[in-house]
């Protein structure tokens with residue numbers, strides 16, 4: 716199975732990124748975690764992306780806040796799918812990071828999740844790997860069934876309460 720790379724722009728992003736790591740763990744996906752910044756360590760970030768296919772990765776998750784160019788900078792150097800997590804790490808509540816991550820030019824896609832949406836970023840990475848991995852697909856389908864059952868149980872409880 717291919718690995719997932721989890722890259723964050725600063726160690727201050729870790730509390731958000733940990734949710735993605737936890738989800739990858741839950742699905743038994745191999746991953747590597749790094750701190751590389753588009754601005755502070757551009758050479759290292761670029762080299763990681765350029766070597767990612769050769770190093771066995773199938774998707775890259777990139778989390779950054781403020782002027783969040785990390786996901787785009789990685790996407791510019793690889794044809795692997797890149798998933799951007801805009802991190803709420805500034806006085807602008809993450810809107811700055813959301814716009815910096817999502818507004819990519821044509822030809823250079825980044826799949827952007829919600830502000831601090833680390834769990835969905837990991838699930839999207841798992842779904843990408845599951846395209847060629849039936850075991851992983853079955854795990855995703857089973858989790859969807861569990862979620863459905865949980866919501867329907869809440870529906871039954873709340874609708875009974877207000878009858």
Ligand code: RP5
Nearest residue numbers: 724725727779780781802804
């Ligand atoms: C971004 O700037 C990082 O991704 C982080 O979200 C934000 C603040 O970084 P620190 O100043 O906390 O290192 O590049």
